[in-house]
Amino acid sequence: MPMKTDMVTLEQLLLDCLKEGEPVEAARFAALTPDEWRALVALAVTQRVSPLLWHRLKQKARGGDLPQEVAQTLQDALRQNTMRNLARYGELRALLTTLNREGIPLFLLKGIYLADAVYDVTGLREMNDIDVLARTADLARVAKALAERGYTSLQPICPEVTLKTCHHLPRMIKAGSAAFEIHWNIAGPEESCSVNPEWLWQHAVPVQVAGCAALALSPEALLLHLCLHTSYHHQFAFGLRPSCDIAALITRFGPALDWRTVSDQAVRSGWQRGVYLALRLAHELVEARVPLEVLERLRPLDMTDDVLATTRAQIFGDKQIAASISSPFARLLESRNLFDKIRIFGQRVFISRAAIAGRYSVPVHSRWIYAYYPYRILDLLHRHCHQAKEYHTSNIALRGTVGRADAIASWLAAPMPQQKGSSADSVFSA
Structure with missing residues (x-):
């Protein structure tokens, strides 16, 4: 029918x-x-x-x-x-038991914490892998604890390289189990929404998950992390799930949530655009209980209905295509300036020695590392040539996804216009 x-x-x-x-x-x-x-x-x-x-x-x-x-x-x-999540909590419990015995603290991030502490039932929140966070000095030990349980990394683990180029170690996998991603930060050192790791530890709260002691972000810091992850990290390519996470978190912590802390930190850290857009969409799509005065406080002066419509369209767009499009690649395809395209491609090719070492598993001080730059060109062409060809032919879905991804990333990266009444007390006055 x-x-x-x-x-x-x-x-x-x-x-x-x-x-x-x-x-x-x-x-x-x-x-x-x-x-x-x-x-x-x-x-x-x-x-x-x-x-x-x-x-x-x-x-x-x-x-x-x-x-x-x-x-x-x-x-x-x-x-x-529910069965998948229970199996994941079994793996997590084994890791926490080992680390707690050695006095190594471990943060639980995103889905593995949300499913247990925020949602009503463990099985309500789907997750791809298990995200945890440790201090930089403990990264190697956490990886070793997982290796002792049969997990392996597809790339050599070298924390010294990772600290310079990324915010987590290479994923560790085991057949029949969810992968682990061991973070030392929630954003990369060169990302626009970069975070001082000490800020995370200052906002740590003790929790009990899977019968073991662990750490989680405070409700305010967790809310900010969810907003940063869906906006700056993924340009809303993860669909509705982040909005549901935000709504569930606000419902779970209710009046105890300190909205002034959320608002002040977003403005002070330069996250205002991403936090506003994530909260606004969660409010409009699934009626997350975001106070209207908070949205008004965070609203950029150049916010338009077009931004909202574009982002909503991306949320309901093709997830497989969106997940495969990075912001630089979207900018390269969308740019109509040849020199701009050359500049973007050059930035993607001539990354730092540490980044080359981490991506291609070569010692950072090897004299052969420069030979990997020509290989880098071939690698980028191999990974993106097909999509670039599709973009320039008749793939309407791809062109739409790329255009929206570039528009969202450009809006998020734009400087904030001067805003009247931008002091922290302007909305939260007694």
Whole structure:
């Protein structure tokens, strides 16, 4: 049966279902054809929110409105993700037990903490891997503890190189288990949203996860991290899941959340654009309970409806394409200036010796390291040539994704216009 409902309407139905406590009329479900039901479920799967969708429908007492096939698919998604997450917590517990015995503190970041401490049920939050953070002096020991449990790295682990070029060690993998990513920071040293690692440790709070002691970011610092990750790091290519994370965190910590700290830190650190856009979208898409005065305080003067529409379109765009497009590559494709293209390509080729060493597993002080720069050119051409060709032919989805990624990255990187009443007390006066 053909679809009577367009994708924009299905997107809005998914959003309304994900809103906590928001009723959804039974007539909206009754009007869906079997193909539209399948499209709605496929949309939830693509957005990595199918377990959460089933949970919200049950909360709204709408589980009975679903066709049996759809209900079973969503139930299976929640059950399977719960089993995956429980297995991940088993691996995490083994690591924490070893490190706690040696007195090595470990931060839990993003999904592995959110699924346990923020969401109502462990299986509601999907995750790709397990992100942890340690002090720079402890990176090698954490990696060794994982190696003792059968994890291996696809690249040699060299903390001295990593500290200069990245904010985490190469991913460590084990067959049948989720990968671990060991961070020492939440942003790279050259990123626009760079962070002093000591700021993270100053905002550490003790937590119990998987029956073991660990550390997590304070609610305010965690909220900022979620905003930075979805905006500056990924230009909103991760879809709806970050907005759901933000909404769940605000619901979980409620009145205890210090919005003045969030706002002040965003302005002081130059994160205002990314934090504002992430909070605004979470508020508008899934009704995250962001105080309106906070949004007004953070709103850049050059914020427009076009920025919001472009970002929303990226959230609902092709996830596979978006994940494969870096900001420099998007800028290179979108630029109409030949010299600008040459400059961008040159910056991508002539990266630092430490970056070459980390990427191609060559000793940083090797005299052969310069031979890897020609190889770097071939590597970039091999990885991006096909997409560049597709971009310049007829791939409309790719062109749209690239254009939006470049527009979002450019807006996030633009200097903040002078704003009246920018002092911290202008909104939070007594």
